[in-house]
Amino acid sequence: MDVLLELLEDPAYRHILLNHLPVTGLSIGWIVLLWATIEARWRSILFGLVLVLVASASGLLVMAAGDDAYPLVFDLLDGTGRAWLDHHTEFAGRWGFLITLNAVAAAIAIGLGSWREDLQRLGGIVVLLTTVVSLITSGMIAESGGKIRHSEFRLTDPPPVESPGRIR
Numbered sequence: 001m002d003v004l005l006e007l008l009e010d011p012a013y014r015h016i017l018l019n020h021l022p023v024t025g026l027s028i029g030w031i032v033l034l035w036a037t038i039e040a041r042w043r044s045i046l047f048g049l050v051l052v053l054v055a056s057a058s059g060l061l062v063m064a065a066g067d068d069a070y071p072l073v074f075d076l077l078d079g080t081g082r083a084w085l086d087h088h089t090e091f092a093g094r095w096g097f098l099i100t101l102n103a104v105a106a107a108i109a110i111g112l113g114s115w116r117e118d119l120q121r122l123g124g125i126v127v128l129l130t131t132v133v134s135l136i137t138s139g140m141i142a143e144s145g146g147k148i149r150h151s152e153f154r155l156t157d158p159p160p161v162e163s164p165g166r167i168r
Contacts, residue, residue, distance in 0.1 A: 011068035018062045019145070022099055022138045025055025030131045037124035042113060045124040049106045049113070052131050056103035059138070063096050073148070081148050088144040095137050102127070102134040 033048030070089060074082060109123030 010072075011065055012073050015062065015065035015069045018058065018065050019142060021058035022055055022062060023135065023142060025058060026052060026102075026131055026135050026138060029055050030128065030135065033124055033128055033131070037121055037128060040121050042117070042120045045113065045120055046110065048124065049110050049127055052127055053103050053106035053110070056099050056106060056131075056134060059096060059099035059103075059134075063092060066092060077148065084144070084148045088141070088148060091144050092141045096141065098137045099134045102130045105130045 029048055029051030032051055033045065036044030036048045066089070070085070074085060077085060106127050109119075109127050113120035113123045
């Protein structure tokens with residue numbers, strides 16, 4: 001138990017542990033929501049929307065842990081790793097808001113579906129589409145982060161960062 005607490009106290013490990021929440025949670029939420037929307041059952045749609053909301057909101061925890069980990073990790077990396085870290089940070093800073101917007105879309109769909117029955121299925125469909133965008137975004141952010149320390153994934157140099165150092 002002490003080892004787990006020690007790992008969770010380290011921002012770099014916390015960021016890595018939390019990284020899987022949005023991708024895995026959004027994937028499961030999307031599947032549940034797809035099935036529920038096809039069946040057109042509000043309780044099931046609501047369950048899928050809540051899963052998507054929670055998974056999308058977990059992206060905020062991932063980004064906060066990444067912000068905390070940045071200064072600790074930067075000094076441990078070689079030049080290419082540092083360039084990939086800057087690229088990863090810039091990419092997450094530029095596109096991570098889409099994951100947060102997905103949480104907002106799910107919350108709105110929950111509210112509208114609770115208010116008007118005729119909007120329940122439509123809300124599910126809209127959030128299915130926004131969740132696909134969030135999954136793609138999460139995957140691309142994670143893919144750029146995987147190149148930071150794993151040189152075997154570095155088939156190319158990182159794209160140039162608009163300004164030197166940390167963007168966020």
